[in-house]
Amino acid sequence: MRIGLVAGEASGDLLGAGLIRAIRALHPDATFEGVAGPQMIAAGCECWEPSESLAVMGLVEPLAHIPRLLRLRRALAKRWTASPPDAFVGIDAPDFNLGLEIKLRKAGIRTAHYVSPSIWAWRAGRVKKVKKAADTVLCILPFEPELYESHGVNAVFVGHPKAHEAPEVVDTAGDRAFLGIAASEVVTVMPGSRQGEVRRLGGILAATMKNILKARPDVRFLIPVAAPGLKPLIMAQLDDAEFPLPLVQLLNGGAQRAMSASDVVVQASGTAVLEAALLRKPTVATYRVAWLTHFIAVKLGLVKLTHYTLPNLLTEEPLVPEFMQQDAQPDAIAEAVIALLDNAERRHFISERFDRLRQELALDADQHAADAVIELARR
Helix, strand or coil: CEEEEEECHHHHHHHHHHHHHHHHHHCCCCEEEEEECHHHHHHCEEEEEEHHHHCCCCCCHHHHHHHHHHHHHHHHHHHHHHCCCCEEEEECCHHHHHHHHHHHHHCCCCEEEECCCCCCCECCCHHHHHHHHCCEEEECCCCHHHHHHCCCCCEEECCCHHHHHCCCCCCHHHHHHHHCCCCCCEEEEECCCCHHHHHHHHHHHHHHHHHHHHHCCCCEEEEEECCHHHHHHHHHHHHHCCCCHHHEEEEECCHHHHHHCCCEEEEECCHHHHHHHHCCCCEEEEECCCHHHHHHHHHCCCECCCCCCHHHHHCCCCCCCEEEHHHCCHHHHHHHHHHHHHCHHHHHHHHHHHHHHHHHHCCCHHHHHHHHHHHHHHC
C-alpha cells in the first residue's frame, strides 16, 4: 500500500505522523511520500518538500507566496498522476490541498481530506469545492459529518487527536513542583506561536498581566515561549509594560505543563484554547488579525460566527470569554481573568464541563482515520 500525503504546519505534521503509525501497525509494508514535517519523517514518510513551506496565513499575507505554492502544487499533481498512489490524504492546509485533491481525483486517485475546513465558521461556499476534491472527509469535530452529508459529501467523525492525548488526571500540584512554583495562584499567558501574533498580542497581554497583578499581588505568571526567536520580543514587551520580571517565568516551550500548572489560562485564540479546555483549565481567549485581513473579512461577510473558540462551539453555553480585534483590551481581558480567579465555584463548573468534552472527543483519531484511509485505498 502506497499513500501520498501533504501536511501543512506543525499540527498537520503531528496528525500525519499518527496516521502513518496507525496504518503501519496494520500494514507494515505500507509506504508514505509527499510534503512532510519532522514528525512524519520520523514515522517513515519520504519527504519531497517540508511542511513549513505551506505555513502561510491570513487573507492578504499569503499573496507573495502564491507563485511558489502554485508551482509546488503543479509539480506534486504531475508526479502523482504519473505514478498514482493507492490513496492521497491532504491534511489540513485546505487552500493548498483542496486544489491538489481535485486534480488527483480527476486522474482517478482516491482522495481524503483530513480535518475539515471551517466551513461552519467562514467561507461556507467551500463545501462545493470539498465535494469536488474529496472522496472522504475525516472530521475531528462531531457536528461536521451531518453538515457534509446534507451536501452529499461522505464524511466521518474520527475524534480529536488532542482529546485522545489529554491526560485523564491533571496533576496541577506536580507540575507546579516541577516548575518550582510555590505561589497559590498561577496564570499562564500564551501570546501565540508566530511573530505576527506575538507582535499584535504580546504588548496587550503584558499590560493585562500588570493589571491582574494590581488586583492579585500574589499571583505568578508562566509564559511558554513557542519558539526561541520569540523570546527577545516577549521580553521587550514585558519591559515596555514595566512588568516585574521576577514574577513571570518564561519557559522554552512546555505549553501543556504550563497550562496544567495554572488556575486560569489567557491566550491567543486558536487550537491551544481547545488544548487548555482538554486539560480542564478555565480560559480567556483573545486575538487580533492584520487590519486589512479583518477589513476584508467583515466587508465581504466571510465570517459567520457568534463565537470564535472551539470550546464555545462544542458546549451548551459559552465558557471561554472572548476578546477579539478591537475588544482585545488589557483592562477587559484582565477583568475576565480576575473574575475567574475570584470564583472557585465557577472554575470548578467549567473544569467539569471541559472534562465531559474531552470524553466526547477522545475516540482515538489516529486509528479511526487509519481505518478510513485503508478502506479508501482498497476500493
